[in-house]
Amino acid sequence: MKKSELPTKICPVCQRPFSWRKKWEKVWSEVRYCSERCRRTKKTPDNRSVVRES
Numbered sequence: 001m002k003k004s005e006l007p008t009k010i011c012p013v014c015q016r017p018f019s020w021r022k023k024w025e026k027v028w029s030e031v032r033y034c035s036e037r038c039r040r041t042k043k044t045p046d047n048r049s050v051v052r053e054s
Contacts, residue, residue, distance in 0.1 A: 003019070006019045006020040007019070007020045007028070008020070009031065009032075009034075011032075011033055011034040011035075011038050012032060012033070012042070013033060013034075013038040013039075013041060013042055014034065014038055016034060018034035018035075
């Protein structure tokens, strides 16, 4: 299979496309993030910046 024929997904954190990798062969349906860095900095309600009024 050619690299251009591999499935791709969009990372919800960085919004960049990433391609299927051999190490994800059995868990591709569960893969959401392109990297460990994006997985650690995923957007959650706790991670949002809170604007505080003085």
